[in-house]
Amino acid sequence: MPRAVSTKISRSHDLSAGSLRPAAAKSDQHGSNQNSSATTKNPIFNTDKFGQHILKNPLVAQGIVDKANLKPTDMVLEVGPGTGNLTVRILEKAKKTTVVEMDPRMAAELSKRVQGKPEQRKLEIMIGDFVKTDLPYFDVCISNTPYQISSPLVFKILSHRPLFRCAILMFQREFALRLLARPGSNLWCRLSANVQLYAKVDHIMKVSRNSFRPPPQVESSVVRITPLNPPPPIPFEEFDGLTRIVFTRRNKVVRACFFGAKGVLDMLEANYKVWCAEREVMVDDSVPFSQVVDAILRDTGCADNRAAKMDIDDLLKLLAAFHEKGIHFS
Known part of the structure; x- marks a missing residue:
């Protein structure tokens, strides 16, 4: 130059x-x-x-x-x-x-x-x-x-x-x-x-x-x-972690995305245990982890939804329900 x-x-x-x-x-x-x-x-x-x-x-x-x-x-x-x-x-x-x-x-x-x-x-x-x-x-x-x-x-x-x-x-x-x-x-x-x-x-x-x-x-x-200003108070890593799972099979029901994909439940359970350890909270193992996830999907009405038809409000509702139980995606 x-x-x-x-x-x-x-x-x-x-x-x-x-x-x-x-x-x-x-x-x-x-x-x-x-x-x-x-x-x-x-x-x-x-x-x-x-x-x-x-x-x-x-x-x-x-x-x-x-x-x-x-x-x-x-x-x-x-x-x-x-x-x-x-x-x-x-x-x-x-x-x-x-x-x-x-x-x-x-x-x-x-x-x-x-x-x-x-x-x-x-x-x-x-x-x-x-x-x-x-x-x-x-x-x-x-x-x-x-x-x-x-x-x-x-x-x-x-x-x-x-x-x-x-x-x-x-x-x-x-x-x-x-x-x-x-x-x-x-x-x-x-x-x-x-x-x-x-x-x-x-x-x-x-x-x-x-x-x-x-x-x-x-x-x-x-x-x-x-x-959007102010931006929604949703950590990107969490929302992206959820959408990464449900859109992997966008035309399948959401339950299949969690239970049909290898490693998803193991990853979420590991995150849950880390979350409990960081907060010095006892891990609740009275119910199998898979049943906890299944209950969240059913209670939110998302178990039989398909990601292809879920809007952002549906996804945020599902994310909030997981967070309530201490289950995180990142």
Whole structure:
């Protein structure tokens, strides 16, 4: 990178070969095997290693930034800025923009793009793996998300404190639809429940594969995620532990998820004993543990429910009943 570039650049961790962002599977990225010959020869792109598909449609880029309703006082976090087609638009409206980019070459291109311009002093570039990066304060998150980190990105920002105002994120269409899914639909899943417990999710726009260079194999969608403020006082590890069990067989009755899956009862009983030991409470072994679990499922009316049709209130009711008996999921 030229020495004249004064944009703040930091590395979130050592960029060894093992820490570079891996290419995602075909089903979880912008179709990395569909490179055009022109793009493959372009040294700026490394789609095979980083899954890079640059947003080239200016109308889509401007639409994403407009939907963020940025204020002149906003601190913005952008993930995976690439060559900066979103970044330059964000810099026009926000007070400061911090970008997290895995590829040092892309970071250099972005630095060159703002070099010598007034926006340069408002940009900070962090080179590294977003999943391993300590995030700064931000009001708004904007991302043309590298699809292989879609889930980690969502849960990392939702767990960030203090809470941000909103996030405008582009995902693979199927992933976005699962974020938006409602109970009873074919796409309602553990991801849907876990995210919707802590945030409101809205669909913003569809994005054609032709809006990217190189074009991916899949279509995309942009969603707005608005965290609930204040957030519900439910430990994520507990709710996620429950949904991990019941959505393993989303179309089976809940009782089968607890009694038909190997190791579930053993894990819960071990957690129960740890909980009792930490509180110096005697373990109640007057009733077999399996009967205790069965009674909870029956008393809550969830034994014959199917996770595919359970809403968040149903799941919270079940979680509270387990907690009443000292049974935890993490």
